[in-house]
Amino acid sequence: MPETFGVYIHVPFCRSRCRYCDFYSTLDETMISRWMDGVIREIALSPAPDSLSVDTVYFGGGTPSLLGSRDVERLLGAVDLNYGIGPDAEITLEANPGTVSLEQLKHLRAMGVNRLNFGLQSLDDRALAFLGRGHSVAEAKNAWDMARKAGFSNMGLDLIYGLPGQGIGEWEKELGKGLCFEPEHLSLYMLSIEEDTPMGRDLALGRIKAPDEGQVADLLRFTLNFMDDQGYPWYEVSNFAAAPGYQSRHNLGYWEKKPYIGFGPAAHSWLPPVRRSNVSDLGLYADLIREGKTPLDMEEELDSEAMRLESFYLGFRTRKGLDVAAFDDAFGGDFFRDYSAVLDSFERKGFIDCGGGFCRLTVKGMVFLDTITLAFCCHETG
């Protein structure tokens, strides 16, 4: 059983809306103080799961760097008061270029924020404009250098690939520029064009063309192999670290099914076997909290079958893979016997590799992550 849990704080404010994004956020920064009051109250009213202590705190968004450092300090104080933040806790804040200052970053570092993740998304000004990001490459570099100057030694950057017309050559150049930042961590996401976004509408109208399946597979294979060669091995299909100590402990917790509590509108929580999410509306969230009501939108208790499916979905995303002993313990079977038919077929194709108590997808298999996961989920174990 885990002895610790993660805390996620959803900061739903953005300066502008990116053209591909369907996350919940608002441009109304005058709501920050109502949001702060709501989150601090929600924290105070939420008991710690089984008296566990907090080993990761993650400020995600939205754009958490729009918060003043005093706001972050108050929020950390509330988490510490209610649960106790462990002395070696990983405290991450997502930041966007153009929304940080040296003074603010120094304060954040001094109050214990020890991991910064910059949403750069591209290092090409034309691509940034296409994505609708509110910053330039020069601002990204400036923000990054400021953070180093402020004392951050554990920094990550996010980039998006699979943009219309982007081939492996362009993507390799972009990655090269990202590596020049000397980050400790990179998150590299394939562009996902959601229907109800400006980019989704452009796609529907035929104004842009998404890469086809073959191009997506080539880009993914290239990315995993290239980053290995550059000394940033992947530990999850979209995440790469310069050393194991720089892997995101908070996000690893998600994939390893550790408990976490999310605060703020649209935040999710996982307190096994219960999954919850808050309402995705800041006004409603603040009203519910003020009235002493829970801001829950959804709560469900996962049965054993749902937990089994989740073990595949989460386990196969990671390089470590599915923990076979933990799986057998949780579901009372014999994984190698029960799934021998699917295992044999995928092993023969070179998609899966089992050993050391884990079953993991190879780079070749990662290209078919969804299909392989589905095959395990649908397999009748008798």
Ligand code: SF4
């Ligand atoms: S900054 Fe992040 S959350 Fe805000 S619109 Fe852009 S992608 Fe979405």
